[in-house]
Amino acid sequence: MKIMLNASIFEGANVAQIMQKALAQNPNLLRTLLGLSFTLIFLLGYAVYGATISPSYYLYTTESETTINDSAEPVKLYNDDTNQTNWRWTFTADGDNLTWVNVTAGGLSKDAVVKLTNSAGLYSHSKLGDPDAEDFACEDSCYLNKTHELVSEDGGYDAIISMTTTDPGRRDNGTVYASSLGEAETKARTIVEHFHSPAVIIVEVIENGNRSFAPTIALETVNEDFAEISVFSVDAGTEFLWAVAAVVGCFSMILIPSFTVYFAARAKERKNELKLQKAEQAVDDSVANDADAN
Secondary structure, three states: OHHHHHHHHHHHHHHHHHHHHHHHOOOOHHHHHHHHHHHHHHHHHHHHHHHHHOOOEEEEEEEEEEEEEOOOOOEEEEEOOOOEEEEEEEEEOOOEOEEEEEEEEEEEOOOEEEEEEEEEEEEEOOOOOOOOOOOOOHHHHOEEEEEEEEEEOOOEEEEEEEEOOOOHHHOOOEEEEOOOHHHHHHHHHHHHOOEOOOOEEEEEEEEEOOOOOOOEEEEEEEEEEEEEEEEOOOOHHHHHHHHHHHHHHHHHHHHHHHHHHHHHHHHHHHHHHHHHHHHHHHHHHHHHHHHHHO
16 A cells, blocks of 8 residues: 555656646746737737828718700601611710710610710620629629610610729729828829710610601710818727727637646646645655554
8 A cells, every 4th residue: 555655646746846847947927928918919909009090091072963864856867778767866975074874765666776875985784783783893894885785675664874984983982092181182183083085975776667756865974073082080999999809809819728728737736736745744644653653
């Protein structure tokens, strides 16, 4: 029994010595990890906070003016050879910052052909303006043509939606990067201000047969002018708290396992020390009893 007891004592003493040596290499491990963590949290949080109070991005807005022309009279051309009637409308749009050119035709006969022509070219696609279109971006899919056309298979109403440019900065609002408000406004005006020339729009409707009544045509044009610009701003306090929370969360994923291993080792060390003390006390008591017996 004494041999087993001594073996247990030596084993516990060996484990304790190993733990003590490991901890002796860095006696301030916990303090070091906490100090490093809080330092990094503060630096990263302050970096985000500084970016929010000293931004270099500016937001500009535009004012749009929509013009609808539905009162123009068409010119009728009838072709005896093809037995087709060609209705033609000619519009002169305002080319100053012209962005959208849309034509809506009503009262079309079956298989009527609607054409939208501009010699400067327009961007269009059958999905442009369709709220149900999926995975569609005009910048990637629209075609630049001088003439866009559609065939109204069932007649009735149809429309051609087109743009003078696919640059989103010329439509609605936009963002520019600059070092000052003056520089930002100059960049924004450069993006928005342009002149689409020539701005003559021709709409044609070709119908089968000799037609007496022309379809109804409405041409919608949109011009957008620069309105105002302001510095991009956010709630710095809120952003700082979110940044700190994010950094704390990231470092917690790294530090919690490390601290868990550290505290587990400390607990195991204290447990072994307690066992060692009990074993030493048992040995002392055994030695004392043997001495008394002798």
